[in-house]
Amino acid sequence: MCGICCVVTWCSEHAIHDFFNKDILCHLRRRGPDSSQQLIKTASDLSYKCLFSGHVLRLRGLITPQPLKDASDNIFLWNGEIFNGVHVGDLENDTEVMFHHLALCSSEADILSLFSSLRGPWSFIYYQASQHTLWFGRDYFGRRSLLWQFGNEADSGFCLTSVSVYSKSDNQWQEVPASGIFKINLKACATTKSLSLILFPWKYSCTEKAVEPIFSNVLDHVSKDLPNHIPLVMNESKLCLRAPVISLNKTISEASGGCPSTNVSNNIHTVSVETLQGFLAEEHKKKLVHQFIDVLSEAVKRRVLSLFRDEDWETRATRSMSNRKAHVAVLFSGGIDSMVIAALADKHVPLGEPIDLLNVAFMIKEHTKQKGTTKKHTLQEVQRDLLCPQESCKDLDAKAGAHLSCFDVPDRLTGRAGLKELEAINPSRTWNFVEINVTLEELNKMRQQCINHLVYPLDTVLDDSIGCAIWFASRGEGFISNQGELKPYNSPAKVVLTGIGADEQLAGYSRHRVCFKKYGLEGLNKELEMELDRISSRNLGRDDRIIGDHGKEARFPFLDEEVVSFLNSLPISEKADLTLPRGIGEKLILRLAAKELGLAASTILPKRALQFGSRIAKLESKNEKASDMCSRLKSFSVNEL
Known part of the structure; x- marks a missing residue:
């Protein structure tokens, strides 16, 4: 994982510094702490x-x-x-492998064919000297961040970077759309004093008919956020990248129907683990579930083994279990997504190596009380929402582990329960359940210091909540239990697995139930198709910037190309059944997979968003909507860095 940046100018000497300053350099170095260097290339004619x-x-x-x-x-x-x-050998570096392959490309089609063949997350910048061209872009899902900024005038230059800092100027940073690969002819731009972007878009098949309307739609989508003086054109040859996944199966069978059932109760009391066993009694369903387990397991395997381990097997064998360090961590709430990821990681991470389960909680406010409402709660739900007594929230002595009931938020409780399930599956594994506790004071401090710059250019209340929660979780500083006593712990894991992509593909959000109720399966299919189309701009660039800030790499098993293609091949009725209650119907195929993997109570936990499960959404008691612009992300200056 790296921090990359390129500044191009064709006028004054100081223009480079207009784009690239010490604050951006600082953020880039945090992403790539093992090596940093810069190179300046000047055209022979100084253009x-x-x-x-x-x-x-x-x-x-x-x-x-x-x-x-x-x-x-x-x-x-x-x-x-x-x-x-x-192919990248075990001892090879993929940067060198890619550079070697690029050097062999003799045409635009060769370059597109190379990037079309890749499986995995990427963003890149490639200067092709013989053509005076600059190529850049992000993978199909946008799993790696890349931002761009253009000068006020067409001839003043531009910048590409993995991460930036908040800017109050008119020249706002934006995420490079994951709509394809871009090319700029630097020589032509310098000559005409006019910057023009050339696009090579993603398509499921470059042999499809009626490509013009598709190209036109992509151009319109990308152009709408560009400055007026930056034209975007389709490449003259109408070349495209071949999408790494198949298109979504929108088949609606007669058996599944197109409308929600009105006869199925949504009472949570009807949900039980035994309900899942009933589905698995059907041979066809069980076969699909095991196919899903196999493809997801391979995705996790690639992500936990494709990394450098700084100990050889002999050294690892002679070290005591307690002294071995984790190389892989999981963003862990105890919910179905993180539980399945952890259970599958256990199958592939070397047995003597711990796995860190990163569980974040924000301190529950003193004055918040459990208010009586007409809403019915199960005993379990009430217990999860119980707040610590007022006196126990005062004078928190974190080092002594005192008054930790202040951090007994829903995700902490389900996380502990999930830990017990994982320990039951494999008691030989060292599972480091890392309790990461965040006070309002520390939240405000770190948001002002760096998190807001990482979330930028996104700016909503939801971006703030999720960005802050993921930043503290992936930092991995907290406590683990050692013989019943909480002791400070800082996760050394460089790879952080996250479950993002499961809800988007398997109808896990509450909005999917609303859509299904209004528009049936046809409408739900359209909604799920849109989810993956926009995941790059809504989630992945932000999450990559956030996690990368700790010198760690985010890896997304649910967005592995083989996993997405497998799920896209199935009709919606095989993946979810929203006529069933919460805790069963959404992400049904994943719940069945979890049951087959030996998980228990976690298989029927309803979806709970990170911002609510960690309680960050309640910490500041703001009467806000998730889509509102967040003033807290803008209440700072760059100089505060």
Whole structure:
């Protein structure tokens, strides 16, 4: 994982510094703490100048400083992981492998074919010296961040970077759309004094008919957020990238019907683990579930084994279990997504290696009381929402582990329950349940210091809540239980697994039930198709910036190309059944998989959003909507860094 940046200018000397400053450099170095260097390329006729800045986190092979430069003067910046499609040996570095393959490309079609073959997350910047062109882009899902900023005038230059800082100027940073790969002819731009972007879009099949309307839609989508003086054009040859996944199966069978059932009660009391066993009694359903387990397990395997372990097997065998360090962590709430990811990681992470379960909780406010309402709660739900006594929230002595009931938020309780299930599945594994406790004071401090810059350019209340929760969770600083006593612990794991993508593909959000109730399965299919189309702009760039800030890499098993293609091949009725109650109907195929993996109570936990389960949404008691612009993200200045 890396922090990459490129600044291109074709006028004044100081223009590079207009885009690239010490604050951006600081954020880039945090992403890549193992190697940092810069390279400046000036055209022979002085018509343009490029600054390339690369910052490397070593995860595979030998440390390979970036940017890379070859004898032909080509320059390459890479922030990605190749899990399939192009061979990368166990001791090889994928940056060097990609650069080698790019150097062999003799045409635009060759470059597109190479990137179409990749499986895994990536963003890149490639300077092709012979053509005076700059290529850049993000993978199909946008799992790696890349931002761009353009000067006020067409001839003043532009910048590409993994992460930036909040800007109050008119030249706002934006995420590079994950709509395809972009190319800029630097020589032509310098000559005409007019910057023009050329797009090579993603398509499921480049042989499809009626490509013009599709190209037009992509152009309109990308162009709407560009400055008026930056034109975007389709490449003249109408070349495209081949999407790494198949299109969504929108088949609606007669058996599944198109409308929700009105005869099924949504009473939570009807949900039980035994309900899942009834589905698994059907041979066809059980076969599909095991196919799903197999493909998801392979995705997890690729993500937990494709990393450098700084101990050989002999050394690891002689060290005591308590002294071995974790290389893999899971963002862990005890919910169905993180439980399945942890259970599958257990199958592939070497047995003597701990797995860190990162569980974040925000301190419950003193004055918040459980108010009586007409809403019915189960005893379990009431217990989860109980707040600590007023006196126990005062003078919190974190080091002594005192008064930790202040952090007994819903995700903490389900996390502890989930830990017991995992320990039952494999008692030989060391499971480090990391209790990460965040006070309002620390939240405000770290938001002001760095989190708001990482969330930027996103700016909603939801982005703030999720961004802050993920930042503290992935930092991994908390406590683990040692013989019944909580002791400080800082997770050393460089790979952080997250369950994002499960809800988007398996109808896990409450809005999916609303959509199903209004529009039936046809409407739900459209909603799920839209979820993956927008996941790059809503979630993944932000999450990559947040987790990468700790010198760690986010990996997303549910967004593995093989997993997405498998789920896309199934009709919606095989993946979810929203006529069934919460805790069963949404993500049904995942719940059945969890049951087959030996999980118990966690298989029927209803979806609970991170911002509510961790209680960050209640900490500041703001009467806000998730989609509102968040003033807390803007209440700072860059100088505060």
